[in-house]
Amino acid sequence: MQWEVVIGLEIHAQLSTKSKxxxxxxxxxxxxxxxQACAVDLGLPGVLPVLNGEAVRMAVKxxxxxxxxxxxxxxxxxxxxxxxxxxxxxxxSQYELPVVAQGTLQIELDDGATKTVGxxxxxxxxxxxxxxxxxxxxxxGIDLNRAGTPLLEIVSxxxxxxxxxxVAYMKKIHxxxxxxxxxxxxxQEGSFRCDANVSVRPKGQEKFGTRAEIKNINSFxxxxxxxxxxxxxxxxxxxGGGAVVQETRLYDPDKNETRSMRSKEEAMDYRxxxxxxxxxxxxxxxxxxxxxxxxxxxxxxxxxxxxxxxGLTPYEASVLSASRELADFFxxxxxxxDGEAKLAANWVMGDLSGALNKSGLDIIVxxxxxxxxxxxxxxxxxxxxxxxxxKEVFEAMWNGEGDADAVIEKKGLKQVTDTxxxxxxxxxxxxxxxxxxxxxxxxQEKLFGYFVGQVMKATQGKANPAxxxxxxxxxxxxx
Amino acid sequence: xxxxxxxxxxxxxxxxxxxxxxxxxxxxxxxSNILNLxxxxxxxxxxxxxxxxxxLDASQRLRPDIITETDQRELFQSIAPQVEAGLYxxxxxxx
Numbered sequence: 288m289q290w291e292v293v294i295g296l297e298i299h300a301q302l303s304t305k306s307k308x309x310x311x312x313x314x315x316x317x318x319x320x321x322x323q324a325c326a327v328d329l330g331l332p333g334v335l336p337v338l339n340g341e342a343v344r345m346a347v348k349x350x351x352x353x354x355x356x357x358x359x360x361x362x363x364x365x366x367x368x369x370x371x372x373x374x375x376x377x378x379x380s381q382y383e384l385p386v387v388a389q390g391t392l393q394i395e396l397d398d399g400a401t402k403t404v405g406x407x408x409x410x411x412x413x414x415x416x417x418x419x420x421x422x423x424x425x426x427x428g429i430d431l432n433r434a435g436t437p438l439l440e441i442v443s444x445x446x447x448x449x450x451x452x453x454v455a456y457m458k459k460i461h462x463x464x465x466x467x468x469x470x471x472x473x474x475q476e477g478s479f480r481c482d483a484n485v486s487v488r489p490k491g492q493e494k495f496g497t498r499a500e501i502k503n504i505n506s507f508x509x510x511x512x513x514x515x516x517x518x519x520x521x522x523x524x525x526x527g528g529g530a531v532v533q534e535t536r537l538y539d540p541d542k543n544e545t546r547s548m549r550s551k552e553e554a555m556d557y558r559x560x561x562x563x564x565x566x567x568x569x570x571x572x573x574x575x576x577x578x579x580x581x582x583x584x585x586x587x588x589x590x591x592x593x594x595x596x597x598g599l600t601p602y603e604a605s606v607l608s609a610s611r612e613l614a615d616f617f618x619x620x621x622x623x624x625d626g627e628a629k630l631a632a633n634w635v636m637g638d639l640s641g642a643l644n645k646s647g648l649d650i651i652v653x654x655x656x657x658x659x660x661x662x663x664x665x666x667x668x669x670x671x672x673x674x675x676x677x678k679e680v681f682e683a684m685w686n687g688e689g690d691a692d693a694v695i696e697k698k699g700l701k702q703v704t705d706t707x708x709x710x711x712x713x714x715x716x717x718x719x720x721x722x723x724x725x726x727x728x729x730x731q732e733k734l735f736g737y738f739v740g741q742v743m744k745a746t747q748g749k750a751n752p753a754x755x756x757x758x759x760x761x762x763x764x765x766x
Numbered sequence: 767x768x769x770x771x772x773x774x775x776x777x778x779x780x781x782x783x784x785x786x787x788x789x790x791x792x793x794x795x796x797x798s799n800i801l802n803l804x805x806x807x808x809x810x811x812x813x814x815x816x817x818x819x820x821x822l823d824a825s826q827r828l829r830p831d832i833i834t835e836t837d838q839r840e841l842f843q844s845i846a847p848q849v850e851a852g853l854y855x856x857x858x859x860x861x
Binding site for chain 1 (some may be wrong): 780798811820826828829830831837839842850852854855856857858
């Protein structure tokens with residue numbers, strides 16, 4: 288039987304406010320345990336939450352960037368459950384009336400097509416603390432520094448049809464929240480995490496199958512692997528005559544499998560109700576327009592501009608606009624190279640990205656600055672060096688040997704454009720290879736490449752390739 | 767609507783309340799009365815009435831994003847039953 292996969296994602300993005308969503312405690316990552324957990328975060332008696340305006344502004348910013356409806360009135364609700372890292376016994380969240388509803392996001396698929404994914408809602412809520420299950424004499428340690436950190440939970444429609452689409456969507460949201468500067472997107476620190484609702488149904492069937500929810504996946508790679516595993520598992524269960532159970536599952540990256548965590552029937556009855564400690568959140572047009580004025584150029588807009596302004600291919604434009612830092616770097620290189628957009632794109636996506644990946648560096652700390660790379664590209668376009676020699680120059684710049692001009696000077700890499708010098712080299716090569724010359728002249732034109740190689744070798748790769756080709760062709764023909 | 771024994775047990779469990787066997791009929795009765803009251807209200811036609819999220823006719827005041835709290839860990843942990851390495855210790859929980 289042909290199966291169709293149905294996936295919806297819930298993404299939790301930690302909003303990068305300085306203070307917590309309902310208290311004035313700091314949100315900085317990595318502080319000593321419980322040094323950033325105040326009375327409000329601890330849920331001590333008599334405290335009252337007061338909403339952080341910046342968190343609201345960030346949620347609205349996300350809503351506007353996804354063309355969503357911003358609720359003029361939204362309501363905070365209590366989600367009740369007991370767990371030691373949730374000291375109040377409830378999480379303040381939004382339930383029936385979230386601040387953002389019905390947005391959309393375009394994703395690009397492997398075949399170059401685009402797909403629109405619906406965003407059901409995005410709501411504000413507080414994060415819980417952390418439980419440490421290492422051995423404290425058989426007890427659990429609780430760090431409440433994270434408790435009360437603002438989260439934007441972004442819920443997609445069940446519009447995704449494969450693990451690849453899910454990853455493309457997650458990457459797009461990741462890129463977007465970083466463009467908007469509302470979340471640092473740091474997945475290792477848990478600032479950006481994802482739950483996946485996965486089900487399968489026979490192709491053509493309208494009704495959704497029973498879904499399982501995979502909790503807390505914190506990398507793009509794991510999202511893909513977890514979903515693929517889960518899909519296989521569900522199909523196996525159904526084809527084996529069984530039924531998928533609605534439940535929460537955990538992905539174990541070491542074993543590459545998902546495991547049942549708890550079954551929904553048993554536990555979760557959150558008994559949501561409006562939080563009497565918080566008044567409804569009213570957002571007026573003036574607030575929305577102020578936020579709209581702060582929207583930066585978004586990834587899709589940047590991508591379009593890269594195509595028409597610089598003549599990049601859609602693929603190049605997608606890669607270079609994926610992160611704001613990469614896009615800024617590319618544009619700075621383009622500028623420093625006096626408008627050599629194609630070369631700038633090739634070098635940023637090719638050698639530079641390769642070198643960064645290899646050494647695990649972020650582009651913002653690249654040892655080769657945009658000015659240096661742009662300067663080198665200028666030397667390619669004015670024929671001082673060939674593209675091949677440029678690789679050598681790039682490597683030297685990467686290793687801290689100075690900018691392109693200094694490297695070219697020091698290593699004597701300047702291209703030979705002196706006709707006489709190249710002709711001399713050609714003559715020497717022809718004299719040294721009478722057999723090949725004869726074969727060439729009797730019709731084996733393939734040997735042209737051989738001569739190019741020999742002359743390049745004789746000039747240590749410094750001969751201007753176009754000039755060499757031209758001179759060599761004439762020389763080989765004349766007897 | 768009438769709640770039975772297992773309903774009361776479930777509600778008590780969700781609220782982490784200990785209820786003695788002998789008190790269950792009493793709770794069942796009291797809770798059922800509350801539900802009956804709600805059912806009476808359900809009779810009223812509320813079409814076009816905006817649900818009320820809060821009895822006060824006011825809206826949420828927003829706080830500027832400023833850190834106003836200082837570290838008071840020592841004070842807070844002085845009333846905790848058990849702490850170690852800055853952590854609050856609780857009976858082991860594993861999901």
